[in-house]
Amino acid sequence: MSDDLRIRHITDADWDAIVAMESRAYAGLGLSEGRAALRSRADASPSTCFVLDVASRPAGYLLALPYPAGRYPELDWAEDRVVPSPASGNLHLHDIVIAERLRGRGLAQHLLNHLTLTAGSRGDERISLIAVGRSKPFWSAHGFTAHPGITPGGYGTHAVYMSKATKRADLLVPSP
Known part of the structure; x- marks a missing residue:
């Protein structure tokens, strides 16, 4: 299957597929945002938003x-309504x-690897996210650490703010 995988930037033609995938993933949790909100996030930072194609069809984002x-x-x-700071040093993974x-099948790992490389090339030191729907163990297994002092409102009762250093940041931290 790896020969059929391609990660690329989002195009206008992708939005029906993205909205459908997002709705199926998050509607049951009461977290579905809808086309306008999703598109506003991609429009705010198009260079850090991606589609995963499998056999030339959107299979993830x-x-x-x-x-x-x-x-x-x-x-x-x-x-x-809220303009993100492009020089924050932190890239927030809002949705995957x-x-x-x-x-x-490990496809999320392909997107996560691509994001990590993108963050490092941009000079971001950290990637953050909010684990929803009891997904904290998944993100912990991928190197993310919970920050109990940050309570993400509006993301459900089991939401946990998490982050991890990018490989670039690991290189900048002096060894003991």
Whole structure:
């Protein structure tokens, strides 16, 4: 399957597929945002938002935006109401979804690896996210650490703010 994988930037033609994947992933949790909010996030930082194609069809997507550490997008606000800081040093992974039929094949890891490389090339020192729907163990297994002092409102009862250093940041930290 790896020969059929391609990660690319989002185009106008992708939005029907993205909205459908997002709705199936998050509606049951009460966290579905809808087309306008999703698109506002991608428009706010198009160079850090991607589609994963499998066999030339959208099979997943990732939306990430520069946000200061400890802050995150409000689900009920479009990004035109809050302008992220491009020089924050933190890239916030707002959303990552793989189509249901392709889950469990490591495709999210491809998107996460691509995001990590993108963050490092931009000079971001950290990647943050909010683990929703009891997904904290998944993100912990991928190197993210919880920050209990940050309580993400509006993301559900089990939401946890988490972050990890990018490889670039690891190189900047002096060894003991």
